[in-house]
Amino acid sequence: MAFSNFLLILALTGFVQGLSLGQDQRIRYDNYSVYRVKLETPGQRSLFKKLADDRENFRLWSEAKDELHLMISPGAFNEFEAEVQRTNSSAEIFISNVQELIDSEESANLMAARDGSFGWTKYNTLAEIYAWLDDILAAYPVITEGFVLGQSYEGRTIRGIKISYKSGNPGVFIESNIHAREWITSATATWLINQFLTSTDALVRQLAESHDWYIVPVLNVDGFVYTHEKDRMWRKTRQPSDISSCVGVDPNRNYDSHWMENEGASSNPCAEDYGGPKPFSEPEIQAMADFVSSLNGKINVLLAFHSYSQLLLSPYGHTAEELPPNYEDLMSVAKAYADAVEGLPYGTVYRYGTSAGILYPASGATIEWAYNEQDIEITYTIEFRDTGRYGFILPPVHIIPNAEEALVGIVALLEKCEELGYLNLKN
Incomplete structure:
Protein backbone atom coordinates (compact mmCIF):
# COMPACT_ATOMS: atom_id res chain seq x y z
CA MET A 1 0.00 0.00 0.00
CA ALA A 2 1.84 3.04 -1.22
CA PHE A 3 0.61 6.54 -0.57
CA SER A 4 1.80 9.43 -2.72
CA ASN A 5 3.05 12.69 -1.23
CA PHE A 6 0.01 14.38 -2.68
CA LEU A 7 -2.31 11.96 -0.90
CA LEU A 8 -0.51 12.43 2.38
CA ILE A 9 -0.76 16.20 2.13
CA LEU A 10 -4.44 15.90 1.30
CA ALA A 11 -4.94 13.47 4.14
CA LEU A 12 -3.21 15.64 6.70
CA THR A 13 -5.26 18.61 5.59
CA GLY A 14 -8.44 16.59 6.09
CA PHE A 15 -7.24 15.41 9.48
CA VAL A 16 -6.68 18.96 10.67
CA GLN A 17 -10.14 19.88 9.42
CA GLY A 18 -11.60 16.96 11.32
CA LEU A 19 -10.08 18.04 14.61
CA SER A 20 -10.40 21.83 14.48
CA LEU A 21 -14.12 22.09 15.13
CA GLY A 22 -16.08 24.65 17.04
CA GLN A 23 -18.35 23.51 19.84
CA ASP A 24 -21.52 23.88 17.77
CA GLN A 25 -20.22 22.35 14.55
CA ARG A 26 -20.82 18.81 13.46
CA ILE A 27 -17.86 16.47 13.44
CA ARG A 28 -16.75 15.85 9.88
CA TYR A 29 -15.06 12.84 8.35
CA ASP A 30 -13.42 14.35 5.30
CA ASN A 31 -11.12 11.82 3.66
CA TYR A 32 -11.70 9.25 6.38
CA SER A 33 -11.65 5.85 4.70
CA VAL A 34 -12.89 2.40 5.62
CA TYR A 35 -10.78 -0.69 5.02
CA ARG A 36 -11.60 -4.37 5.07
CA VAL A 37 -8.78 -6.15 6.89
CA LYS A 38 -8.49 -9.90 6.36
CA LEU A 39 -7.58 -11.82 9.51
CA GLU A 40 -5.72 -15.10 9.72
CA THR A 41 -4.61 -15.18 13.38
CA PRO A 42 -6.01 -14.08 16.75
CA GLY A 43 -2.94 -11.89 17.12
CA GLN A 44 -3.84 -9.89 14.04
CA ARG A 45 -7.34 -9.31 15.40
CA SER A 46 -6.02 -8.10 18.75
CA LEU A 47 -3.54 -5.70 17.17
CA PHE A 48 -6.04 -4.10 14.80
CA LYS A 49 -8.70 -3.85 17.48
CA LYS A 50 -6.11 -2.18 19.70
CA LEU A 51 -5.74 0.54 17.07
CA ALA A 52 -9.42 1.37 17.59
CA ASP A 53 -8.67 2.46 21.16
CA ASP A 54 -7.47 5.67 19.51
CA ARG A 55 -10.93 6.93 18.58
CA GLU A 56 -9.65 10.11 16.94
CA ASN A 57 -7.90 8.05 14.28
CA PHE A 58 -9.51 4.61 14.17
CA ARG A 59 -13.07 3.31 14.57
CA LEU A 60 -14.11 -0.30 14.44
CA TRP A 61 -17.13 -0.57 12.12
CA SER A 62 -17.70 -4.29 11.82
CA GLU A 63 -16.08 -7.50 12.93
CA ALA A 64 -16.36 -11.12 11.84
CA LYS A 65 -14.28 -14.24 12.37
CA ASP A 66 -12.06 -13.67 9.36
CA GLU A 67 -12.14 -9.89 8.87
CA LEU A 68 -12.87 -6.53 10.39
CA HIS A 69 -13.83 -3.16 8.95
CA LEU A 70 -11.84 -0.22 10.24
CA MET A 71 -12.43 3.48 9.63
CA ILE A 72 -9.16 5.41 9.47
CA SER A 73 -8.47 9.12 9.70
CA PRO A 74 -6.32 10.58 6.92
CA GLY A 75 -3.65 11.37 9.48
CA ALA A 76 -3.35 7.72 10.51
CA PHE A 77 -2.76 6.14 7.10
CA ASN A 78 0.95 5.68 7.76
CA GLU A 79 0.35 3.95 11.08
CA PHE A 80 -2.25 1.68 9.51
CA GLU A 81 -0.03 0.84 6.55
CA ALA A 82 2.83 0.00 8.89
CA GLU A 83 0.61 -2.29 10.94
CA VAL A 84 -0.62 -4.09 7.82
CA GLN A 85 2.95 -4.69 6.68
CA ARG A 86 4.20 -5.64 10.13
CA THR A 87 1.49 -8.26 10.63
CA ASN A 88 1.66 -9.50 7.04
CA SER A 89 -2.07 -8.78 6.72
CA SER A 90 -4.08 -7.83 3.67
CA ALA A 91 -6.36 -4.81 3.51
CA GLU A 92 -8.58 -3.32 0.86
CA ILE A 93 -10.41 -0.01 0.81
CA PHE A 94 -14.16 0.00 0.23
CA ILE A 95 -15.14 3.52 1.33
CA SER A 96 -12.67 6.21 0.30
CA ASN A 97 -14.36 9.26 1.86
CA VAL A 98 -16.87 8.78 4.67
CA GLN A 99 -17.91 12.43 4.62
CA GLU A 100 -19.06 12.14 1.01
CA LEU A 101 -21.54 9.46 2.06
CA ILE A 102 -22.71 11.57 5.01
CA ASP A 103 -23.16 14.60 2.75
CA SER A 104 -25.13 12.55 0.22
CA GLU A 105 -27.34 11.16 2.96
Whole structure:
Protein backbone atom coordinates (compact mmCIF):
# COMPACT_ATOMS: atom_id res chain seq x y z
CA MET A 1 0.00 0.00 0.00
CA ALA A 2 1.84 3.04 -1.22
CA PHE A 3 0.61 6.54 -0.57
CA SER A 4 1.80 9.43 -2.72
CA ASN A 5 3.05 12.69 -1.23
CA PHE A 6 0.01 14.38 -2.68
CA LEU A 7 -2.31 11.96 -0.90
CA LEU A 8 -0.51 12.43 2.38
CA ILE A 9 -0.76 16.20 2.13
CA LEU A 10 -4.44 15.90 1.30
CA ALA A 11 -4.94 13.47 4.14
CA LEU A 12 -3.21 15.64 6.70
CA THR A 13 -5.26 18.61 5.59
CA GLY A 14 -8.44 16.59 6.09
CA PHE A 15 -7.24 15.41 9.48
CA VAL A 16 -6.68 18.96 10.67
CA GLN A 17 -10.14 19.88 9.42
CA GLY A 18 -11.60 16.96 11.32
CA LEU A 19 -10.08 18.04 14.61
CA SER A 20 -10.40 21.83 14.48
CA LEU A 21 -14.12 22.09 15.13
CA GLY A 22 -16.08 24.65 17.04
CA GLN A 23 -18.35 23.51 19.84
CA ASP A 24 -21.52 23.88 17.77
CA GLN A 25 -20.22 22.35 14.55
CA ARG A 26 -20.82 18.81 13.46
CA ILE A 27 -17.86 16.47 13.44
CA ARG A 28 -16.75 15.85 9.88
CA TYR A 29 -15.06 12.84 8.35
CA ASP A 30 -13.42 14.35 5.30
CA ASN A 31 -11.12 11.82 3.66
CA TYR A 32 -11.70 9.25 6.38
CA SER A 33 -11.65 5.85 4.70
CA VAL A 34 -12.89 2.40 5.62
CA TYR A 35 -10.78 -0.69 5.02
CA ARG A 36 -11.60 -4.37 5.07
CA VAL A 37 -8.78 -6.15 6.89
CA LYS A 38 -8.49 -9.90 6.36
CA LEU A 39 -7.58 -11.82 9.51
CA GLU A 40 -5.72 -15.10 9.72
CA THR A 41 -4.61 -15.18 13.38
CA PRO A 42 -6.01 -14.08 16.75
CA GLY A 43 -2.94 -11.89 17.12
CA GLN A 44 -3.84 -9.89 14.04
CA ARG A 45 -7.34 -9.31 15.40
CA SER A 46 -6.02 -8.10 18.75
CA LEU A 47 -3.54 -5.70 17.17
CA PHE A 48 -6.04 -4.10 14.80
CA LYS A 49 -8.70 -3.85 17.48
CA LYS A 50 -6.11 -2.18 19.70
CA LEU A 51 -5.74 0.54 17.07
CA ALA A 52 -9.42 1.37 17.59
CA ASP A 53 -8.67 2.46 21.16
CA ASP A 54 -7.47 5.67 19.51
CA ARG A 55 -10.93 6.93 18.58
CA GLU A 56 -9.65 10.11 16.94
CA ASN A 57 -7.90 8.05 14.28
CA PHE A 58 -9.51 4.61 14.17
CA ARG A 59 -13.07 3.31 14.57
CA LEU A 60 -14.11 -0.30 14.44
CA TRP A 61 -17.13 -0.57 12.12
CA SER A 62 -17.70 -4.29 11.82
CA GLU A 63 -16.08 -7.50 12.93
CA ALA A 64 -16.36 -11.12 11.84
CA LYS A 65 -14.28 -14.24 12.37
CA ASP A 66 -12.06 -13.67 9.36
CA GLU A 67 -12.14 -9.89 8.87
CA LEU A 68 -12.87 -6.53 10.39
CA HIS A 69 -13.83 -3.16 8.95
CA LEU A 70 -11.84 -0.22 10.24
CA MET A 71 -12.43 3.48 9.63
CA ILE A 72 -9.16 5.41 9.47
CA SER A 73 -8.47 9.12 9.70
CA PRO A 74 -6.32 10.58 6.92
CA GLY A 75 -3.65 11.37 9.48
CA ALA A 76 -3.35 7.72 10.51
CA PHE A 77 -2.76 6.14 7.10
CA ASN A 78 0.95 5.68 7.76
CA GLU A 79 0.35 3.95 11.08
CA PHE A 80 -2.25 1.68 9.51
CA GLU A 81 -0.03 0.84 6.55
CA ALA A 82 2.83 0.00 8.89
CA GLU A 83 0.61 -2.29 10.94
CA VAL A 84 -0.62 -4.09 7.82
CA GLN A 85 2.95 -4.69 6.68
CA ARG A 86 4.20 -5.64 10.13
CA THR A 87 1.49 -8.26 10.63
CA ASN A 88 1.66 -9.50 7.04
CA SER A 89 -2.07 -8.78 6.72
CA SER A 90 -4.08 -7.83 3.67
CA ALA A 91 -6.36 -4.81 3.51
CA GLU A 92 -8.58 -3.32 0.86
CA ILE A 93 -10.41 -0.01 0.81
CA PHE A 94 -14.16 0.00 0.23
CA ILE A 95 -15.14 3.52 1.33
CA SER A 96 -12.67 6.21 0.30
CA ASN A 97 -14.36 9.26 1.86
CA VAL A 98 -16.87 8.78 4.67
CA GLN A 99 -17.91 12.43 4.62
CA GLU A 100 -19.06 12.14 1.01
CA LEU A 101 -21.54 9.46 2.06
CA ILE A 102 -22.71 11.57 5.01
CA ASP A 103 -23.16 14.60 2.75
CA SER A 104 -25.13 12.55 0.22
CA GLU A 105 -27.34 11.16 2.96
CA GLU A 106 -27.98 14.65 4.32
CA SER A 107 -28.83 15.99 0.87
CA ALA A 108 -31.29 13.16 0.29
CA ASN A 109 -32.89 13.81 3.68
CA LEU A 110 -33.27 17.51 2.92
CA MET A 111 -34.83 16.82 -0.46
CA ALA A 112 -37.34 14.38 1.04
CA ALA A 113 -38.18 16.73 3.92
CA ARG A 114 -39.40 19.54 1.69
CA ASP A 115 -43.07 18.63 1.98
CA GLY A 116 -42.83 18.47 5.78
CA SER A 117 -44.48 15.05 6.11
CA PHE A 118 -43.24 12.01 7.98
CA GLY A 119 -42.20 9.21 5.68
CA TRP A 120 -39.63 6.63 4.68
CA THR A 121 -37.75 8.42 1.93
CA LYS A 122 -35.57 10.04 4.59
CA TYR A 123 -34.18 9.35 8.04
CA ASN A 124 -36.25 11.00 10.75
CA THR A 125 -35.04 12.67 13.93
CA LEU A 126 -36.15 11.60 17.41
CA ALA A 127 -38.49 14.60 17.63
CA GLU A 128 -40.07 13.67 14.29
CA ILE A 129 -40.47 10.04 15.33
CA TYR A 130 -42.10 10.99 18.62
CA ALA A 131 -44.47 13.49 16.97
CA TRP A 132 -45.46 10.77 14.49
CA LEU A 133 -46.02 8.31 17.35
CA ASP A 134 -48.36 10.83 18.96
CA ASP A 135 -50.34 11.05 15.72
CA ILE A 136 -50.51 7.26 15.46
CA LEU A 137 -51.72 6.88 19.03
CA ALA A 138 -54.40 9.52 18.43
CA ALA A 139 -55.52 7.94 15.16
CA TYR A 140 -55.72 4.35 16.50
CA PRO A 141 -56.71 4.68 20.17
CA VAL A 142 -58.35 1.25 20.42
CA ILE A 143 -55.54 -0.95 19.08
CA THR A 144 -52.47 1.10 20.07
CA GLU A 145 -51.09 2.03 23.44
CA GLY A 146 -48.03 4.11 24.19
CA PHE A 147 -45.62 3.04 26.87
CA VAL A 148 -42.58 4.58 28.53
CA LEU A 149 -39.54 2.49 29.40
CA GLY A 150 -37.91 5.25 31.42
CA GLN A 151 -35.56 8.19 31.12
CA SER A 152 -32.12 8.37 29.51
CA TYR A 153 -28.99 9.74 31.16
CA GLU A 154 -29.66 13.16 29.59
CA GLY A 155 -33.30 13.08 30.66
CA ARG A 156 -35.01 12.06 27.43
CA THR A 157 -38.05 9.81 27.51
CA ILE A 158 -37.63 6.35 25.99
CA ARG A 159 -40.94 5.56 24.33
CA GLY A 160 -42.56 2.57 22.72
CA ILE A 161 -45.87 1.49 21.22
CA LYS A 162 -47.98 -1.60 21.75
CA ILE A 163 -50.21 -2.77 18.90
CA SER A 164 -52.85 -5.31 19.91
CA TYR A 165 -55.98 -6.18 17.93
CA LYS A 166 -57.33 -8.79 20.35
CA SER A 167 -56.55 -10.55 23.59
CA GLY A 168 -54.80 -13.89 23.74
CA ASN A 169 -52.07 -13.12 21.21
CA PRO A 170 -48.43 -14.18 21.59
CA GLY A 171 -46.07 -11.25 22.12
CA VAL A 172 -43.29 -10.00 19.85
CA PHE A 173 -40.86 -7.36 21.13
CA ILE A 174 -38.79 -5.26 18.73
CA GLU A 175 -35.87 -3.24 20.05
CA SER A 176 -34.35 -0.71 17.66
CA ASN A 177 -31.50 1.81 17.56
CA ILE A 178 -29.68 0.59 20.64
CA HIS A 179 -26.60 1.63 18.65
CA ALA A 180 -26.99 5.29 17.80
CA ARG A 181 -25.54 5.40 14.28
CA GLU A 182 -27.66 2.53 12.94
CA TRP A 183 -30.41 4.74 11.53
CA ILE A 184 -31.86 2.09 9.23
CA THR A 185 -33.15 0.28 12.33
CA SER A 186 -35.56 2.97 13.58
CA ALA A 187 -36.60 3.71 10.00
CA THR A 188 -37.51 0.04 9.56
CA ALA A 189 -39.27 -0.17 12.94
CA THR A 190 -41.49 2.83 12.20
CA TRP A 191 -42.28 1.50 8.70
CA LEU A 192 -43.39 -1.78 10.26
CA ILE A 193 -45.61 0.06 12.75
CA ASN A 194 -47.26 1.85 9.86
CA GLN A 195 -47.75 -1.41 7.94
CA PHE A 196 -49.27 -3.18 10.93
CA LEU A 197 -51.85 -0.40 11.18
CA THR A 198 -52.57 0.57 7.57
CA SER A 199 -51.73 -2.28 5.19
CA THR A 200 -54.62 -3.95 3.38
CA ASP A 201 -52.49 -6.93 2.32
CA ALA A 202 -54.04 -10.12 3.69
CA LEU A 203 -50.68 -11.56 4.81
CA VAL A 204 -49.72 -8.39 6.67
CA ARG A 205 -53.16 -8.15 8.27
CA GLN A 206 -52.82 -11.72 9.52
CA LEU A 207 -49.35 -10.97 10.87
CA ALA A 208 -50.42 -7.75 12.56
CA GLU A 209 -53.64 -9.01 14.10
CA SER A 210 -52.44 -12.38 15.41
CA HIS A 211 -49.59 -11.01 17.57
CA ASP A 212 -49.19 -8.37 20.24
CA TRP A 213 -46.40 -6.04 19.11
CA TYR A 214 -44.19 -4.12 21.53
CA ILE A 215 -41.93 -1.82 19.51
CA VAL A 216 -39.29 0.61 20.77
CA PRO A 217 -38.16 2.66 17.75
CA VAL A 218 -35.21 4.30 19.51
CA LEU A 219 -33.74 2.84 22.70
CA ASN A 220 -30.48 4.82 22.80
CA VAL A 221 -32.20 8.19 22.58
CA ASP A 222 -29.24 10.32 23.73
CA GLY A 223 -26.84 8.72 21.29
CA PHE A 224 -29.39 8.92 18.47
CA VAL A 225 -29.90 12.66 18.97
CA TYR A 226 -26.12 13.08 19.11
CA THR A 227 -25.73 11.37 15.73
CA HIS A 228 -28.20 13.82 14.20
CA GLU A 229 -26.76 16.94 15.82
CA LYS A 230 -23.05 16.32 16.30
CA ASP A 231 -21.43 13.05 15.21
CA ARG A 232 -23.06 10.80 12.61
CA MET A 233 -20.69 7.96 13.53
CA TRP A 234 -21.48 7.83 17.27
CA ARG A 235 -22.39 4.34 18.59
CA LYS A 236 -22.61 4.40 22.39
CA THR A 237 -24.66 6.06 25.10
CA ARG A 238 -23.74 9.55 26.34
CA GLN A 239 -23.07 8.99 30.03
CA PRO A 240 -19.60 10.28 31.03
CA SER A 241 -17.05 7.93 32.55
CA ASP A 242 -15.66 8.32 36.07
CA ILE A 243 -12.27 6.95 34.98
CA SER A 244 -11.77 8.42 31.51
CA SER A 245 -12.43 11.45 29.36
CA CYS A 246 -14.12 9.12 26.88
CA VAL A 247 -17.90 9.20 26.96
CA GLY A 248 -20.46 6.45 26.74
CA VAL A 249 -20.96 2.71 27.05
CA ASP A 250 -21.90 0.16 24.42
CA PRO A 251 -25.47 -0.45 25.57
CA ASN A 252 -25.51 -3.82 23.83
CA ARG A 253 -22.77 -5.04 26.19
CA ASN A 254 -24.33 -3.65 29.38
CA TYR A 255 -26.98 -6.24 30.29
CA ASP A 256 -26.48 -8.39 33.36
CA SER A 257 -26.05 -11.66 31.49
CA HIS A 258 -22.54 -13.09 31.23
CA TRP A 259 -21.40 -9.47 31.45
CA MET A 260 -17.74 -9.01 30.40
CA GLU A 261 -17.19 -12.76 30.03
CA ASN A 262 -14.81 -14.37 27.53
CA GLU A 263 -13.59 -11.11 26.02
CA GLY A 264 -17.15 -10.42 24.95
CA ALA A 265 -16.79 -6.72 25.71
CA SER A 266 -14.00 -4.25 26.41
CA SER A 267 -13.07 -2.79 29.78
CA ASN A 268 -11.57 0.25 28.05
CA PRO A 269 -13.97 3.27 28.29
CA CYS A 270 -12.70 4.52 24.93
CA ALA A 271 -13.54 1.30 23.09
CA GLU A 272 -16.66 1.07 20.93
CA ASP A 273 -17.66 -2.14 22.75
CA TYR A 274 -17.01 -0.87 26.29
CA GLY A 275 -19.24 -2.89 28.61
CA GLY A 276 -19.50 -0.18 31.26
CA PRO A 277 -18.29 -0.01 34.88
CA LYS A 278 -20.94 -2.52 35.94
CA PRO A 279 -23.99 -4.31 34.52
CA PHE A 280 -26.97 -2.01 33.97
CA SER A 281 -24.84 1.08 34.55
CA GLU A 282 -26.75 2.72 31.70
CA PRO A 283 -30.23 3.93 32.66
CA GLU A 284 -31.50 3.11 29.18
CA ILE A 285 -30.59 -0.56 29.60
CA GLN A 286 -31.90 -0.76 33.15
CA ALA A 287 -35.17 0.72 31.88
CA MET A 288 -35.39 -1.78 29.03
CA ALA A 289 -34.73 -4.69 31.40
CA ASP A 290 -37.28 -3.46 33.93
CA PHE A 291 -39.96 -3.05 31.28
CA VAL A 292 -39.49 -6.44 29.63
CA SER A 293 -39.38 -8.07 33.07
CA SER A 294 -42.66 -6.32 33.97
CA LEU A 295 -44.41 -7.98 31.03
CA ASN A 296 -44.27 -11.17 33.06
CA GLY A 297 -43.81 -13.78 30.37
CA LYS A 298 -45.94 -12.13 27.66
CA ILE A 299 -43.07 -12.06 25.15
CA ASN A 300 -42.56 -15.13 22.95
CA VAL A 301 -40.11 -13.60 20.48
CA LEU A 302 -37.63 -10.75 20.84
CA LEU A 303 -35.90 -9.17 17.84
CA ALA A 304 -33.09 -6.63 18.18
CA PHE A 305 -32.62 -4.55 15.02
CA HIS A 306 -29.04 -3.63 14.07
CA SER A 307 -26.90 -2.79 11.07
CA TYR A 308 -24.92 -3.76 9.15
CA SER A 309 -23.83 -7.17 7.72
CA GLN A 310 -27.04 -9.00 6.69
CA LEU A 311 -27.02 -11.54 9.50
CA LEU A 312 -29.36 -13.28 11.91
CA LEU A 313 -27.53 -13.92 15.16
CA SER A 314 -28.90 -16.09 17.94
CA PRO A 315 -27.57 -16.90 21.41
CA TYR A 316 -25.07 -17.72 22.60
CA GLY A 317 -22.86 -14.68 22.33
CA HIS A 318 -20.72 -15.25 25.40
CA THR A 319 -19.26 -18.54 24.15
CA ALA A 320 -18.75 -20.49 20.95
CA GLU A 321 -17.91 -23.64 22.89
CA GLU A 322 -21.50 -24.32 23.90
CA LEU A 323 -24.76 -24.20 21.95
CA PRO A 324 -28.17 -23.24 23.36
CA PRO A 325 -30.55 -26.13 24.09
CA ASN A 326 -32.89 -25.24 21.20
CA TYR A 327 -30.10 -24.48 18.75
CA GLU A 328 -31.59 -26.56 15.93
CA ASP A 329 -34.91 -24.73 16.22
CA LEU A 330 -33.16 -21.36 16.32
CA MET A 331 -31.36 -22.23 13.10
CA SER A 332 -34.57 -23.46 11.45
CA VAL A 333 -36.34 -20.21 12.30
CA ALA A 334 -33.38 -18.14 11.10
CA LYS A 335 -33.27 -20.10 7.85
CA ALA A 336 -36.94 -19.37 7.27
CA TYR A 337 -36.23 -15.63 7.59
CA ALA A 338 -33.19 -15.77 5.32
CA ASP A 339 -34.90 -17.85 2.66
CA ALA A 340 -37.91 -15.53 2.58
CA VAL A 341 -35.74 -12.44 2.19
CA GLU A 342 -33.60 -13.98 -0.54
CA GLY A 343 -36.78 -14.95 -2.38
CA LEU A 344 -37.72 -11.31 -2.92
CA PRO A 345 -36.73 -9.64 -6.20
CA TYR A 346 -33.87 -7.83 -4.42
CA GLY A 347 -32.16 -11.19 -3.83
CA THR A 348 -30.57 -10.02 -0.58
CA VAL A 349 -28.65 -12.80 1.16
CA TYR A 350 -28.64 -13.21 4.94
CA ARG A 351 -26.33 -15.56 6.80
CA TYR A 352 -27.22 -16.95 10.23
CA GLY A 353 -25.68 -18.62 13.25
CA THR A 354 -24.91 -17.95 16.89
CA SER A 355 -23.36 -14.58 17.70
CA ALA A 356 -20.14 -16.12 18.99
CA GLY A 357 -20.07 -18.80 16.31
CA ILE A 358 -20.50 -16.70 13.20
CA LEU A 359 -18.95 -13.46 14.47
CA TYR A 360 -17.12 -13.11 17.78
CA PRO A 361 -17.89 -13.19 21.52
CA ALA A 362 -20.43 -10.54 22.54
CA SER A 363 -21.49 -10.83 26.16
CA GLY A 364 -24.02 -8.65 27.92
CA ALA A 365 -26.17 -8.19 24.80
CA THR A 366 -29.94 -7.81 24.61
CA ILE A 367 -30.58 -11.22 23.12
CA GLU A 368 -28.30 -12.91 25.66
CA TRP A 369 -30.23 -11.36 28.52
CA ALA A 370 -33.61 -12.11 26.96
CA TYR A 371 -32.70 -15.75 26.35
CA ASN A 372 -30.77 -16.49 29.53
CA GLU A 373 -32.59 -14.36 32.09
CA GLN A 374 -36.13 -13.93 30.70
CA ASP A 375 -36.73 -17.35 29.18
CA ILE A 376 -37.49 -15.90 25.76
CA GLU A 377 -36.49 -18.88 23.67
CA ILE A 378 -36.64 -17.20 20.26
CA THR A 379 -34.46 -14.12 20.12
CA TYR A 380 -32.21 -12.72 17.41
CA THR A 381 -30.03 -9.81 16.56
CA ILE A 382 -30.94 -8.94 12.97
CA GLU A 383 -28.15 -7.09 11.19
CA PHE A 384 -29.76 -5.25 8.26
CA ARG A 385 -28.28 -4.06 4.95
CA ASP A 386 -25.64 -3.88 3.66
CA THR A 387 -22.33 -5.80 3.74
CA GLY A 388 -20.02 -2.79 3.51
CA ARG A 389 -20.67 -0.71 0.41
CA TYR A 390 -22.30 1.98 2.55
CA GLY A 391 -22.07 0.42 6.00
CA PHE A 392 -23.85 2.55 8.59
CA ILE A 393 -24.55 5.34 6.10
CA LEU A 394 -27.10 3.41 4.07
CA PRO A 395 -28.75 5.82 1.59
CA PRO A 396 -32.43 6.59 2.31
CA VAL A 397 -33.42 4.92 -0.95
CA HIS A 398 -32.70 1.61 0.82
CA ILE A 399 -35.16 2.22 3.67
CA ILE A 400 -38.28 0.78 2.08
CA PRO A 401 -36.54 -2.19 0.37
CA ASN A 402 -34.84 -3.07 3.66
CA ALA A 403 -38.12 -2.72 5.55
CA GLU A 404 -39.93 -4.88 3.00
CA GLU A 405 -37.29 -7.55 3.53
CA ALA A 406 -37.71 -7.31 7.29
CA LEU A 407 -41.49 -7.68 6.98
CA VAL A 408 -41.31 -10.75 4.72
CA GLY A 409 -38.59 -12.22 6.93
CA ILE A 410 -40.61 -11.71 10.12
CA VAL A 411 -43.67 -13.30 8.52
CA ALA A 412 -41.63 -16.42 7.72
CA LEU A 413 -39.89 -16.36 11.09
CA LEU A 414 -43.17 -16.31 13.03
CA GLU A 415 -44.75 -18.95 10.81
CA LYS A 416 -41.85 -21.26 11.63
CA CYS A 417 -42.15 -20.36 15.32
CA GLU A 418 -45.83 -21.31 15.21
CA GLU A 419 -44.99 -24.60 13.51
CA LEU A 420 -42.40 -25.41 16.17
CA GLY A 421 -44.69 -24.50 19.07
CA TYR A 422 -43.00 -21.32 20.29
CA LEU A 423 -46.06 -19.05 20.10
CA ASN A 424 -48.11 -20.72 22.82
CA LEU A 425 -49.14 -18.33 25.58
CA LYS A 426 -46.87 -18.62 28.58
CA ASN A 427 -49.42 -17.66 31.23
